[in-house]
Structure formats: structure tokens, C-alpha cells
Amino acid sequence: MTIAQRHLPNTLNLAATAVAAVDLTSLADAKEAIFHAENAGIRLRCLGEGSNVVLMPKVAGLVCYVKDASVALLSRDDESVRIKVGAGKNWHELVEETLSQGWFGLENLSLIPGSVGAAPIQNIGAYGVEVAQLIESVTVMEANQIVCEMPAEDCAFGYRDSIFKARLTSAANAPVILSVTFRLNRRPDVNLSYAELAAFFELEPFQAGTSKSKLPSPGQVANAVAAIRLAKLPDPQEYPNAGSFFKNPVIDADTALRLEARSVRPYKFDKGYKVSAAQLIDRAGWKGKRRGDVGCWPHQPLVLVNYGQASASNLLEFAQEVRQSVAEQFQIQLELEPSVVS
């Protein structure tokens, strides 16, 4: 295990260096890294593929990369399979591999950048599905170097949230996610609850479990999701970005009424309502706007793009301006989705 200074790759293409970084290729490495961080009095934090972080130029502490990308079949019956996947596995590769095996459920989450280990952190979600619906447990190494298998019920999964996300900002070492166990279906049961996805197949939206005569296959759903995403979202290779920069605000009934009066359309969510942050940003006049090398993507204003040599500070200042203007116009505070890592 070699600890050394390292450039940190990230999809926003920000210049960032870790003072100390290390690859974890075994359980022993993970234990040694935690031991090292504790002894040196520094904080440990894992990173994946850098697609949901704003990295400051110098990242302190010990940055760890879990390299295990294995996929192990734990059990199989007529209905489902259980697979345990190393945190270092690329997410989209996993989606493709499971579909080719006839293991279904991840199709709506096609083409989300990043690693399997990061997926539970913010409970990745897209097109009507959240990964929490498919997770059985998460294997975590704790600060005391004990490995524990956390059942999904204990992970406090919510909208772009989990118990792990809360722990990223606490003073103690951040959790090290080693692997994730998924339960996937062996029978296709597609979820077309997201209107835009259902419309792709000229269908009305419906949940998984609905019996319909003519349904697309999970593979067709994955292809449709990919096509919709490619049309709407900038490719980070060409236009560096971190996906949605802001979460969709969860609001109460009074706020929903107030917004409706201003022709903003909140929608039912859980016990309250959610409103599209993209709509608020658009209405506040930010869609397609640029300041130097930072801008709001013209086709999806939730996405902030680094058009050149922007720094983390440039991005955060721009994001703050957007937040302030939405707060002034709609009295709603937007929350950042990516983690800021310094």
C-alpha cells in the first residue's frame, strides 16, 4: 500500500491534488489506511470516479479509492438473484452486465456516471427509480476497522440521501463502503412511472407490477433512458459537469399553493410536495447564462458546466448567485447536490 500525493480525477475537470491518496486493493489495505489516518490525526475519505464532488485545489487528509470491482452471485431462485458488487465497479458497466445476465431492476439507472460504492451515498436515482429499491445491504468498514453488513432498512435512504451522506460531514472519519449487495428480479417488471420515459414508448406512466399487454423489455427501457439522457445532459468529456448541481426542493402544502399561484407546478412527493429546481432556476433567468468559464447548461439548467479553466471557487460563487436569486424570487433555498471536498 503506497500513500502519495495524487491528482484527483473529477468530471468537473477541476484541478485538485490530494496531499495523501491510496488505493485499497484488499481488506488489509482498508484497515491499514484507517490505522494510518488515526495515527496521523488526519481525516480519511473515499472517492469514486469524482462525478458528484466539487474538489478544492488542495484536498487534505487521506483520500482512499476502493479498487474491488468484483461481482459475486450469492444466491438465485425463480424470482430473483442476490449479487455482491465491489465498490470500485463502474456503475454503468454493472447495469449492462446485469441486463445481459437477465437480472433486472437497474435499467432506469442506466448511464449514471460513477462507481458502485458511491451509489448508496446519495441513493442515486433517475427516471422513477432509486437504487435503495434494489439494495439489500451495504458492507462498510467502520472507524474501529470492523466490517459490518448494514441492511438497507438501517441506511436511512431518502431522496438523494442516506445515513452515509450525513456522516461525510461529521468530524470523524467518513465511512468506507467496500461493497453493495443487490437483489434483482429474474422476471422483467419495468417501471415507466416517469412521464417522459413512458412517453418515449407512447404509453401512459405506470409503476412496476402493473400488468399491460405490450411492454418494452428492460433492455429497451435502458436504451430509452440512455437516449433521453444523451439528448438532455452534457457529456462531461466535452462539457465538464457533475450532473444536477442542486436538489429538487421538498416543500410543504402551503409553499406548493404559493408556487402554483405563480404558475410553478409542484408535484406530490412522499407526504408533501417536490418542485423542480430546474424550473425555478429557469424562471429566475439563469438557463444558458455564463460568468467566465462557469455556466448553466442551456438544455438543463440544473447542470453547471466548467467551460474552460474554472476553479472550484468560481463554480461555488456562481452556484451561490443562482441560489440567492431563486431565494429572492421564490423564497426557496436550493441545496447543493454534490459534496464539496477540501
Ligand SMILES: Cc1cc2nc3c(=O)[nH]c(=O)nc-3n(C[C@H](O)[C@H](O)[C@H](O)COP(=O)(O)OP(=O)(O)OC[C@H]3O[C@@H](n4cnc5c(N)ncnc54)[C@H](O)[C@@H]3O)c2cc1C
Ligand atoms: C452527467 C452526470 C449525470 C448524473 N446523473 C445522475 C442521476 O441521474 N442521478 C443521480 O443520483 N446522480 C447523478 N449524477 C451524480 C453521480 O453520477 C452519482 O452521484 C454517482 O453515484 C457518483 O459516483 P462517483 O463514483 O463518481 O462518486 P464521487 O463523486 O467520487 O463521490 C461521491 C460521494 O461519495 C463518496 N464515496 C465515493 N465512493 C465511496 C466509498 N467507496 N465509500 C464511501 N464513500 C464513498 C465520496 O466521498 C463523495 O462524498 C450524475 C453526474 C454526472 C456527471
